[in-house]
Amino acid sequence: MRNLTGSGEVLSEDDLLALYEPPADSSAGFVRFNFVMTADGGATHRGVSGDIGGPADKQMFQLLRRFAHVLLMGAGTVRAEGYEGDVLSLEDKSWRSQRGLSEYLRVALISGSLHLDPQDKFFQQSPTVPLIYTSESSSPDQRAKLSDVAEIVLAGKDRVEPQLVVQDLLQRGYSMIHSEGGPTVLGEFQQANLVDSLCVTLAPKTAGPGEKRIGGDAGNTATNELRDMQLHHVLKQDGELVLEYRK
Template sequence: MRRLFPVTDETAAPAPDGTPGEGTGREWTLAELAAAYAYPEPGAAGPVPYLRANMVSTLDGAAQHDGRSQPISSAADMRIFGTLRALADVVVVGAETVRQEGYRPARARAEFAASREAAGQAPAPAIAVVTAGLDLDFSLPLFTSPLVPTLILTGAAAAPDRVAAAEQAGARVVTAGDGIGVDPARAVAALAGLGHTRLLTEGGPRLLGQMVAAGVLDELCLTVSPMLTAGDAQRIAGGPAVTVPHRFTLLSMLEEDGFLFTRYRRS
């Protein structure tokens, strides 16, 4: 992996132990990836919620192939995927993505145990599922055997029997909307109220589109996959278009095997 942006005098310089610099094609350690993707440090007023998204897209804009993102991913992409999870307090994901991708609980990573403990984080991030109808299989390990109880983000008008089923399975139901749906801004505030300020969403496209429209997305980590799929696969963000495009600023760009790993922050 090599750093393409930002370029500094140190980018290609070897480390004191002779290890090649960031501008060369060696495999980065997990510690280096964690430093490259670290969340912003809290200000004087204390932690505030910061929401980043992690998505992958082909050259022709497809966010998935045959309904899943794995076919357009890579080993390096999965290392970054795991690192971003290891840095987060909570992973926010839409119910449709949970069903399509077969979501399981986030696991504790020994490589990140010390840093998570020092940051006051649980051994693994919680998974927060955004759902209006709670049409989920609550017998799955995501709900019955997570290290950290899975959260269900839903509206106040959610069906009581489905709420009861979720709670019986061990999930914590959090109200983040007045009707049956979820208000993204209220979801972010509700998670922050539970102490989760380092937020990560993995989509899917419908959920990410809602977050973009609500103006709550702070950062996009976008992997550009060197593949073409054609077809009519979804883009990374769906739903109605925003009135004025939201401008983001490029923070960094890494490359490995033709895959580009970019970070953009809201301007």
């Protein structure tokens, strides 16, 4: 990848990791989201994002996990994208171990409905006990079923409140919070002003009408606010542009 915000130099893997290093003092929390989208703004193609990105996106997708204390996602993303088992490679684990980070990355889900199957491979093959953030209005029966395979945390009365999720994660010592979506989760965290870093790969493809955008579908737009972010860098590989914005 070339750094277009620098002198156009080709970056090594170590260079990329240095570029994406979180702030030195992130004890108050650093919430990063990573997305890929098409040139016409689509975050999905036929409901999933996996076939949008090219080699640059896939490289950054994996590298960014190395910094994380916890991987936060919406339950719908886990179902749609087929997450299961260990999310780190052996190389990732070695890199993390050398920096005092756990070799296993805990996954935290956000689910208001708890439409999750405890027998799913995501739970059965997970090397750590996942966290599930849900609301007090969720089904007590589903909570009981899922409590055998996950730790259930109530984070809101009628809906999951992003502020309460971040507060709980920080209390557990997870200050570097990394999320891979989906769009609904990003939209809710944007509205709560809790996005510190937004990483976006712009793929040289178009998806056509009807696909989701990375911040979710139109909801109550009257409550939306324009929030300024600073361009941290622009990278390029073949036709892909790899961007990071920080608060």
